[in-house]
Amino acid sequence: MKLTELPRRAAALVEAVDDLMPNDAIARRLRELGFVNGERVEVMAAGPFSAEPLLVQIGYTRFALRRAEAARVRVVPEAA
Template sequence: MKLSELPHRTAATVESVDDHTPNDTIARRLRELGFVSGERVEVMAAGPVAAEPLLVQIGYTRFALRRSEAARVRVSVLENPA
């Protein structure tokens, strides 16, 4: 599942970040921000116009991501979030 498709307030873990091109700067930046395999992630809210941007929490940090950026992050839903 893509992060952009994750329902609000649903805990998930990052599986990977998809590169669209070689040396993809957006994918690299997402990884630098902490979107790496195994990290817990959650969509907290969405903006009022066309649900843009998404407010995403990874660890204790929150980021505003465009849906196109969030669509690069592959996640799996946690069965028993703690």
Template sequence: MKLSELPHRTAATVESVDDQAPNDAIARRLRELGFVSGERVEVMAAGPVAAEPLLVQIGFTRFALRRSEAARVRVRTEVEA
């Protein structure tokens, strides 16, 4: 499932970050921020307008991501494992 589809307050594990083009700057930046395979991630909240941005916690750090950015991150929940 994609991170943008993950229900709020549901723990998941990052599987991968999808590149949409060769040398994708956004995907590379997400990996630099810690969205790498095996990391625990959770969607904490969503913004008031069109549920954007998403407040995402990875480790002890929180980030605000657009839904389009979160859709690049593939995750696996405990139930799927």
């Protein structure tokens, strides 16, 4: 599932970040920020207009991501 499909406050683990083209700068930056395989991620909140941006927490850090950026992150729900 994509990060944009994850329900709010539900924990998941990052599976991968999809590259849309070779040497994709946005995908590379997401990985540099910590969106790497096995990291715990959670969607904390969404903005008021078209649910944009998404407030995402990875580790102890929170980021505001556009939905287009968050859609590149594949996650698997964390086992309860």
